[in-house]
Amino acid sequence: MAPLEFTVRRSEPQLVPPASPTPTEVKPLSDIDDQEGLRIHVPFIQIYRKQESMAEKDPAQVIRQALSQALVFYYPLAGRLREGPHRKLSVDCTGEGAMFIEADADVTLDQFGDSLQPPFPCFNELLHGVPAPQQITDTYLLLVQVTRLKCGGFILAFSFSHNMCDGTGFTQFLKTWAEMARGATEPSVPPVWCRELLMARDPPRITCNHREFEHVPETDTGNGNEDDIVLRSFFFGPSQIAAIRGLVPPELQHCTTFDLLTAYFWRCRTKALQMEAEEEIRIMVVVNSRPRFNPPLPAGYYGNAIAYPAAVTTAGKVCENPFGYAVELINKVKGEVTEEYVHSVADLMVSRGRCLFTTVRSLIVSDLRRFGFRDIDFGWGKALYGGEAKGGGAFPAAMYLISHENANGEEGALVPMWLPSKAMERFAHELYDTLPK
Structure with missing residues (x-):
């Protein structure tokens, strides 16, 4: 069509x-x-x-x-x-x-x-x-x-x-x-x-391990030919999410839907990009640090209070280990963000010239579902769609989870994804055909 x-x-x-x-x-x-x-x-x-x-x-x-x-x-x-x-x-x-x-x-x-x-x-x-x-x-x-x-x-x-x-x-x-x-x-x-609450300290002191800002030599980024990159959105409703939950062992059943979907998409994406087993890959999870401050940042603070700690492993480990391996990595890395961690990022920015996060063989994930974009009402009621417009955009390896209702009235998560066209075909196959029926 x-x-x-x-x-x-x-x-x-x-x-x-x-x-x-x-x-x-x-x-x-x-x-x-x-x-x-x-x-x-x-x-x-x-x-x-x-x-x-x-x-x-x-x-x-x-x-x-x-x-x-x-x-x-x-x-x-x-x-x-x-x-x-x-x-x-x-x-x-x-x-x-x-x-x-x-x-x-x-x-x-x-x-x-x-x-x-x-x-x-x-x-x-x-x-x-x-x-x-x-x-x-x-x-x-x-x-x-x-x-x-x-x-x-x-x-x-x-x-x-x-x-x-x-x-x-x-x-x-x-x-x-x-x-x-x-x-x-x-x-x-x-x-x-x-904004002075999140200024670097004087003198700056980097007290945490920030693998999201490591310098990695630019080889193949794992994103393929940038000219051949396509965008598709994938919807996961309650039945698909339940099927993914069935892949994790009893001790990980407490994990969130975010952990499950992020791990599943990361694993399928890594397989679709056909990286070498020993290649180092990383996933960065965007975390709102407001409630992790003591006292919390003031209600109404509208500046950036995010951190995106990285879990680092190899393509082989993510693809060949049981699915619970990737879930556990994501669950654990979210817990790294503390008040001290955020101050350490601010200090790192001043010390290292406001460096960019690691883009080589990286995926960065942000959960937009809790923001309630569809509930924003200008007088015309709820939005039919509300959320990010272009997926990763400036950085194609950015992934968003967006609250969405599909054509059948099912509530779930919509995930736009950028990939080279051939990798996209493999990704869609991995995503749906390997899901337990």
């Missing part, structure tokens, strides 16, 4: 400043915020059906006005990043605003059929002008496009600077934005800056 194609007519992009005057100041980011791996814009997409009760309302106008109100409270997002000595990033709170695009598409939601998941047809038409990683300074920190559809539904696509927020932080902003659209005058959770 040919992919869906449609035309999008976009207005000229316009800046949306905060609705009322905001402080003009320069605020340094934390040393967790401005690491190399976060110098990207992350694209998300929210898809909404027509609502009869909102028939008189223009979604673009409602969302734009609410954005302007939300930026009063989150005014640093209306500013611009600047780079100082030693590549230190600060946000210049200029009040210039977020970039906003209004658009119309000659297509209905029904025409999307089952493709309400990555890869989205014509996605570059639905979000136009995302800054490249090398262009993150002196440009907008938030890009928004509202595309009205012929059926009365609409698509809200946006990208935000990862240096400003992690998933928890941006979800907090998104909830405030939606609250404003529904008539609130202030956030239910007030934003907290406090």
Whole structure:
């Protein structure tokens, strides 16, 4: 079946400043915020059906006005990043605003059929002008496009600077934005800056083992020919998850669905990439460190408070050991993140020039299911799809678990995956054909 194609007519992009005057100041980011791996814009997409009760309302106008109100409270997002000595990033709170695009598409939601998941047809038409990683300074920190559809539904696509927020932080902003659209005058959770809490110590001292930042010589990255890379999404509902749980021994039955799915996808991906048995591979798990601080980081803290510790092993061990081996590695590595671990990462950033995480034969996994993107309601009810728009994007070996309801009404996890086309065929075979029936 040919992919869906449609035309999008976009207005000229316009800046949306905060609705009322905001402080003009320069605020340094934390040393967790401005690491190399976060110098990207992350694209998300929210898809909404027509609502009869909102028939008189223009979604673009409602969302734009609410954005302007939300930026009063989150005014640093209306500013611009600047780079100082030693590549230190600060946000210049200029009040210039977020970039906003209004658009119309000659297509209905029904025409999307089952493709309400990555890869989205014509996605570059639905979000136009995302800054490249090398262009993150002196440009907008938030890009928004509202595309009205012929059926009365609409698509809200946006990208935000990862240096400003992690998933928890941006979800907090998104909830405030939606609250404003529904008539609130202030956030239910007030934003907290406090980036000094995650600055490097003086003098910096790296106290933990950070295998996620090891320098590994660039050989074959295990990602194949970058020109031949394709994106597919895979849905796992309750029956598939139960089948995977059946692969682990009794002593690991307490493990989470995240541990199971991550281990299973990692193992199938490693087999599909046909790495040599002795090759070293690593998996990095994104962990929200907020509750691991004592006292916890303040409610409302919207900066980056993530760490992504790495489990390191060989391709042979992951593929040939019983499945429980990979599950145990993932379960154990999540526990490495403590308050001291995060301070040690901040110190490492200052000591080693804000280095990038290890990309060679690596997979980095983030669980977006708990953020409730589908529950974000701008007045049109729940989203049909809410979450990451392009899978790994800037780093193809990034994997997201997204909360999703399939065409049969089953709740489960959707996992977009980038792989070279031949490896993708092998991966799909490994994923489904080796699953216990």
